[in-house]
Amino acid sequence: MILYIHGFKSCGDSKKSRALRSYFGDDAIIAPNLSFSPKEAIESLSTIIIEKNIDLLIGSSLGGYYSIYLAQKFDKKAVLINPSLKPFLTLYPFIGKNRRFCDNLEFIWKMEYIKELIEFKVEKVDLFRYLVLLQSKDEVLNYQEALEFFRGAKVVVEYSGNHRFENIKDYLCMIERFKNSQR
Template sequence: MNKKVVYLHGFASSSLSDKAVQTKAFFQQHYPHTDFSALDLPYEPAAALALIQQHIGQQRDVALIGSSLGGFLATCIAEQISCRACLINPAVAPHTVLNQHLGRYYHPVLQQHYDVTAAHMAALEQLMPVTLQQPHNYLVLLQSGDEVLDYRLALDYYQGAEIKLSEGGDHSYVGYAAQLATIANFCQLA
C-alpha cells in the first residue's frame, strides 16, 4: 500500500488554496505513486477531525501537511496515530486567535455557508494537546513576518521538533514552493 499524504488547509481556506494546489502538483510530478489528497474540511473542529480520521482509515503509513489551522488539526491527528506532520505557520491555541473571527463564512468548494461560533472556540481549546508526546514527528516551517499568528508560540510549543525559521515572510509562507522537497523528504517518501 502506498504512503498516504494528506494536505490540511487553514481557516476559511480550501483545497484550492495556492499552497494546496502547489503541493498537489509537486506530489503528482515527483511522487506519482503516493496517495496524495488535499481535503476540504468542515469548519466545525470535531467534524473536521472526524473527516480526517475517516479519510485515513486504518492506514498507518501516513504523513500530514497542515497550514495554519490545518497545522493544528494535523498535530491533533499526529498525536493520536504517531505519524509525521509537516506544519506551515501552524496555529497554536487557535481558539485565542479565531475568537476574533466569529461569524458567517462561505466554503467555495463545499459550496455551503457555515457559522463560526464561541462553541467552536471551546471545542478547539479542548482538542489542543497539552504537550507533544513525540516532537521528533514534526517539521515546523515558520516565518517571523507572520502577521496573523505569533511564530514565537510555535517555537515554544514545538520544542524538540525540527524547526525551520526564516526571517520576514508572512502568514501565507513566502517561498513555500521551495520547501516542498524538504517537506517530501521529511514525509519519508524516498
C-alpha cells in the same frame, strides 16, 4: 499518501495544495474541504487517515492545529506550516459571518466551534514527529510561540514571509526528505 489540512477560511484546493499536487502528483495528495465544525473536521480527517493509509500530514495554520492532534493520536509524522497553537483564542474574534477565501462561500463561525477546538488541544508532543515551517513576518500568529513549543523538533524559521507562507515551493524537497526519513 499525504493528507493536506487547510486553514481557517481556506479550502482543499488552495495554492499550497496545488503546489503539493504539482510536486508529489495528484494521486499522492488528499486535500478535502473541511467542515467548519472542528469536531466534524477531526472526525472526517480521522476516517481519511484510517481508510487511505496516510503516512504524512501537512497542516497550515488551523490545519496545523488539527495535524498536531491527529499526528499524536494516529502515530503519524506532520509538517506544520505557520501552525495555530491556540485557535480557540485567535479565532474568537471571527464568531459570526465569514467568507472563505477560495470561493467566497459565506459561513457562520459559532461559539460552539471555539469550545470544540479546546477539546483537541495537545499539551505535550513527540518532537520527532514534526517538521515545523515558520515565517517571522506572519501577520496573524506569533511565530515565536511555535518556535518555543516545538523546541527540539525540526524547525525552520524564515525571517520574512507572511501567514500564507506563499513560497512553499521552496520547501517541497525538504518536505519530501522528511516524509521519507526514519524517525
